[in-house]
Amino acid sequence: MSARTRPRLAPLGLALALLTCRSERADADDCALILDRIVALELAEQGYRDPELARRKQQEFARRFAPELQRCEGLSLPPGARECVARAVSAEEISHVCLR
Template identity: 70%
Template sequence: MRRLLAPLLLFAACRGEPATAADCREILDRIVALELAEQGYRDPALTRRKQEAFAQRYAAEMTRCEGVRLPAGARECVARAGSSEQISHECLR
């Protein structure tokens, strides 16, 4: 999962709006939810626990994510992404 968090820090600096703490958390939560679904886990309670655990584990990365510029349309792309790879390869580039 760490390889999927790297794009949080690699946004294009000259485009879009700065990421808020809420943006960064939404991206992380979406990646975690998609990764779990891809592994066959569909329990909402488990998803929430894992999202919280990853938010704590990657707190430093989440702090560095704040203020980094998101590409145009990134928020919408993340919301409709069908896979974690789509987020890292399409939404955040």
């Protein structure tokens, strides 16, 4: 992954911390799925279509952002956040629409 790519993904990975105080609580699976979706969308936006690359990057970022993922657990999810994350077409949509 290029040095230019890392700064773009880092803030999006940290979008997990943007969950607001409403509705249901995020569990470990929710937090992991949000990060995985962000990584997959970012890679697709950059032109990468290899599912194995996506899987490796998702694992890499899960390790890198393990403390953030732990802090994500128990935070409130806005109503409809899970569905929004699943149908989001961009990482920005997740951070700016789904998790607000």
